[in-house]
Amino acid sequence: MASSTGQANDMRAAVVHVVAAAAVSVPVIGGLLPARFLGWTWMDPLAAIVGSIVIASWTYTLVRDTGWVLLDVQPDPSLAGRVRDIIQARGDRIADLHLRRLGPGHLGAIVSVVTAQGRGPDHYRRLLDGVGTLSPLTAEVRDEVHP
Structure with missing residues (x-):
């Protein structure tokens, strides 16, 4: 999972590097010409x-986004809330929910559900089919134990 995110960040870093080099070349040349011909050394x-x-601005954005991936920050809290609402509206309880960015605009989910309904993982996959950009969805189901 992390490799596709890493590859997306690697590609983004390469693009930022090339675009920054091109974008900075223009003002550098633009600064050299007046310095040379008009004496404006400043x-x-x-x-x-x-x-x-x-370059610092683009680098900051890239490092910040990469840091979010490395720290495993929840990529879309509103989507996590929708997943919780859908599952818990049917009387089940979420023991653990984890969304992970797999690439640009693509999220994977791992959900652990506690239920007394005897439902299997396929039920929750169908229930959440088409919710946001979740793919793949890993569902773990545990039977609720009453003391």
Whole structure:
């Protein structure tokens, strides 16, 4: 699971690197020309500062998003709430629910349900079929034990 997310972040990092290099080249060249022909030597450092701000901004976003994946942050709390509501509306209880980002716009789910209804994992897969972007869904079902 983590490998597809890692590959998506690797691809994004490569794209950011290429686009940042291209985007920063324009102001750098734009700063060199006035410095060379008009004597505006302050343009070159200004272009470097603007370029470094652009790169720092893109880098911050990439590191933040990658950190969320590494820290296993819940990718979509509203989707988790919908899954909880659907299952618990039928009298079952969720013991554990975990959503994981598998790639851009693609989530996998692991849900552990406690039920007294004798339902199997396939029931919960059908119940949640078409909810958001969940695929694959792993369902664990435990029978509710009454003391």
